[in-house]
Amino acid sequence: MKKGTLCFSNRQKGLSTLETLIAIGVLSIVAFGFLGWATLSYKGLGNVNENFEITNAMGRLKGAFGDDDTFCTQILGGRSPDQPIDVIYYYDAHNGKLLTDRPIFQVGQPVEGSRGGVNVKSMQLKTLSDLMKYFDPNRNPAPGASVIVGDLEVVFEKSSGLGPQEVTRRIPLYVTLQSGKVKSCSPSPLGSIQIGNAVCGVQADGYSYYNPDKAQPNSDPNAPQDFCWDLPAVQWVSGATPDKASCPANMKVAISPDHTLTGPATVVCRAQTAPGSYIPPRSYKSGFVDSDSAYAFEAQYDSATQTCNFKFQEGIDPSSFKSQIKCIDAGF
């Protein structure tokens, strides 16, 4: 092998000054390179860890919000959209209280589990779309309420010094507002408000809305609570006689012509047994059910004449009943 400048002869006893300087120079370059790389790697690992901390923190936030209206409403209820939020707390469903000693996020504080690298810089419920123009104010979600779809936006601040130092993460929320403040919210498009409205709509052909705040008065304490309320435009019109009821000329029966589920009597005919006491709409398809025996009558809807007809058991005095039919403005 031909000896080059970088190879040394066996006959040499040591290194020359030049060789030593070259070696120190090369070593310095390698050392600086290594230090630079080590610093970059350290920052990179820090950045990766901080991103994981942010991901985990958002996971905890989503978990705290659950998948319906319950938790979100408790956590954000009463707040105004598009205003800065300082702190949000976990909600303890068992005690029905916010855990004010345990924030999920607090502005200016590190996220839970962070080693001090990730702070919450700001939070806001930002309005994305105002849906109120699509709602009839007298219909869903509830008279007087308004609806927005927004993002709960959280801005995190990192300290690794690598990559973007501010990271924004968000959770979309379906929010109903009353007087400009959050009345209810849900991180799911299938929150109890939407499901409740769907159920109430189905049960009443779209002529009722879901009111989670108030159940219908019910004389039977064992009956399930009914949170479906008639739309304000609905009127229960009393018949002239206990055995027949029909809508006036300017109104129509509040039922879809396609309603085939159990027969219209379940939703449009009812009887008032005393002031404020009604037999709720239900199926009379298979005759009387046990709890109805006290009332001892049957309601049937005649689609041809759009009339509710009532039949009373023998021995019952029909005059103690008032027949009623569910009506709504003809143009509704």
Place this chain on the structure above:
Amino acid sequence: MKTARQSLDHIISESGSMVLQIIVLGVVFSILGAAVMSYLGRQADTQASRRIADELQNLSTTLEMIYSNREACGELIKSGAFGSSLTSLSQNVQIRLPAPSSKVIKADVNYNQVQINKAYFQKPIQIHQAQPIYIANLVIEAKDSGPANSVRQTSVPFYFFTDKGVFSCFATAILDPAKNTTVEDSTCQQYALRLAGKTPPSKPSIYSPTSKTCVEGP
């Protein structure tokens, strides 16, 4: 014959070359550095990919929240965002979110730092034999930062139907993909079961968007 290792040992031990030792050290550090950088790069890609998945999920949820409202969906149809009929549902959907947002969901735009590649409808499926009621999936594809040319996608099912002569729609959610059971169908089925009591209904109850009520299914 000396092996390469022996040759290297010889050069190092015999010549005592510091420079060579440094070069070897440099190579080792370079390999180590490349491995660490590769790991960091993969982690960064994984995190970016996860963020894109989250944002797509958020987008899907947002669209469901907004367009489960018939009027909001009807406005999109009027604007031509979805095409003019069931047979011509758009392959280039352009959704302008309701005010105050000015965001647009369409191909080649960024939505919350996610590059949308495509927004299109899959072929509609007729879900009601007696009535012309269809479900079509709106698919949104985004560029992923993972493997080259990989994409992530999300979909939002929409009801399409003609209500009193007007082409209408609203977003829904599929609870049972095998039967195309929507959340509205499920509500009807639970309601029918509750009313039926001990005797289950003979036919499934399904939701009719035209009458906004439950009807007996096929």
